[in-house]
Amino acid sequence: MRAEARVVAEADGRGGTRLSTVYGEPPLLPRRTGHRHAGHAEVHLVGGAAGPLGGDELRIHVEVGPDAHLVVRTVAASLAQPSHPPRHSTLTITATVHGTLAWLPEPTVAVTGCDHTTRSIVDLCDGAELLWREELIAGRHDEPSGDLRAATTVRCGGRTILRHDLAIGPSADAGPATVGGARAVGTLLVVGPHAPTRPTATSTGATMPLANAPAALISATASDAAGLRRALDGDTVNTWAADPSAKPGNCRKN
């Protein structure tokens, strides 16, 4: 399946954000959610079909204009699934941000036999703020993981400030140098004045200020999705755009 979704957010001139484009094709259906009175606009991606499935080519493009503030979530984890015969699936996410973007989807689960790549390219203009969360889960309960890769490029004012490829599954290394057999791995990138400026580390996670921008990467491994979310969100301290009325499915305490 080939499908595309586009979301464009602009400042409404009264301190809020309006969505000038909310377009999607199944399985990528963006729906406006959240409170009207909030300063930001919120969009949930609703899965209009199973997937991504082997052979799918999915694209999401997000634009956030100057002074606009957009939060994007998904209603549930994505299950990357295999096809017969086996084919590679891709999700390409491109974002151009002048204002503020919080990209906080639920995790992607690598179902046995899947072969999926999520490629993200984020272009931040000077002064833009970003939260970008990526979570990879090695299979559903008690099943071997399929191949899942997240290839991420984030540029700030045209300069690449973060470039990393995360991978889980039979083709990826899972040893003591990379993920140590953890079933859940992920990162949260924070760009802007909220970004932590001091490095900290625990035995399974670290907060690391980046070299060439007011930005920090929080990386963690965990035995399950809930543990990973707690490590990345820092009980929502890190995800300042966290919706206080978020459903329990988002693994938040509040």
Place this chain on the structure above:
Amino acid sequence: MSLSTLLVLADGRLPAGAHAHSGGVEAAVAAGRVHDLATLRSFLVGRTATAGEVAAAFAAATCRALTGPQLQDALGGSPDRRGDEPGGPRAFAGVDSDRVRELDDGIDARTASPALRAASRAQGRALLRAAARIWPTTPSTTAGKQPHHPVAVGIAAAAAGLRPREAALVAVYGGITGSASAAVRLLGLDPYAVHALVAELAPECDRLAARAADRADLPVDDLPAGSAILLDIGAEQHATWEVRLFAS
């Protein structure tokens, strides 16, 4: 290309401070993730597939930027134009110094851990200082006096008259031997068995080096970027220790 020159640059006894770094092994040992030969093997394989491949790619690309495309030859193919003066001083053909700065930036973007960035620049600085004395034509580049280590390997290789594939080989092989010898010291492992692991990984070094040379001209964002989350986390924890045997 002179084989002896390759050995000089790849030698662990080159006075460039490599022995002071464990490539993340000290942190992995302390965390209990590496404790015997089998876990060390796993560690070396994972490190080589991520940090090792990145180092190989950036060393090759830096060497290519400094030696210019006209000096590349098919892998193991056509006669080497430089073969008549092995290991001697070089004149630099197409010095593309700006590309070297971009490559240095590319490693910053691939190294989230501040501790790993500092360790990489410390090793780069030491290697560049050694290279400048050993091969006096070592060029100065826009990456400055303390480039990241793989960039310094590329610069030193270019100065020594080596080609991108050899630069990549030095980078990836050095990462393996550095980690392996640190593990021998930290865990008291059988040095013969550990070096058997290094020998086992030799074909993988060759493969990564050939691949790095093939892709030495790619845009920086398209070069390998395999991330090893536990190397980052371990390096950050290690940097907070008051007493440690290795700098990183």
